[in-house]
Amino acid sequence: MKKPMIIGLTGSIGMGKSAVAEMFADEGVPVFDADAVVHDLQKAGGALVPAIESAFPGTTGPQGVDRKALGAAVFGDRDRLALLESIVHPAVAERRRAFLATHQDADMILFDIPLLFEKGGQAAVDIVVVVSAPAPVQRERVLARVNMTPDKFEHILALQMADAEKRARADHVIDTGKELEATRADVRALVKKLRVGLA
Known part of the structure; x- marks a missing residue:
């Protein structure tokens, strides 16, 4: 049986990746959203809540993982971040395998993975496919977010591969620095x- 083409969608913070993933979904492409899966695993009653509380005491509560508290617990500490990733990544990979099995008849599947290059994905x-916008547009979008500061933005950027390098490694680049409908057309x-290539 022919396997679906796997598209990896990535892009730095504030580049409009979620909006572009929705556009792929609108074109009939099943989308696996890694971030959404992480949220699901960490919500109240989520599968990873006990393991995260055990590794990082005080970072969970009745609502599940307190993302702000957990973020503070690993912020700037690569070892603690690696510990968190060792808990989260296998669970996400398992969900991804299940998603693939469910959609094995699709002609293509999109994996929305923020740190695709950084983690060797x-x-x-x-x-x-890399989603990209001019740096001033990116900065404006990110700093408009609740609880975002210029320092926090710079720290996140430092952990991510430079946008120019991502674009250079991409098979296709989607520009989100223009009108939404123009991006949708792209x-x-x-x-x-x-799809023509798959026919």
Whole structure:
């Protein structure tokens, strides 16, 4: 049986990746959202709450994982961040395998993975699509978020591969620095082009 083409969607913070993932979904492409899965695993009653509380006492409560408290517990500490990732990543990978099994009849599947390059995830996908916008647009979007500060933004950027390098490594780049409908047209054209290649 023919396997679906796996598209890896990535991009730095504030580049509009979630909006572009929705556009792929609108074109009939099943989307696996790694961030959404993490939220689900960490909500009240979530599968990872006990393990996270055990590793990082005081970071969970009735609502599940307190993301702010957990963020503070690992912020700037690579060892503690690695410990958290060792808890989260296997669980996300398991969900991804289940998603693949559910959608094995699709012609293509999109994995929305924020740190695709940083974590070596590009080896597991067929095509990499990078979402990008000019730096001033990115900065404006991110600093408009609740609880975001310029220092926090710079710290997040430092942990991510530079946008220029991501673009250089991409098979396709979607520009989100323009009107939403223009970006949507680009996504539609890319899906059409990829589907022709699969025919």
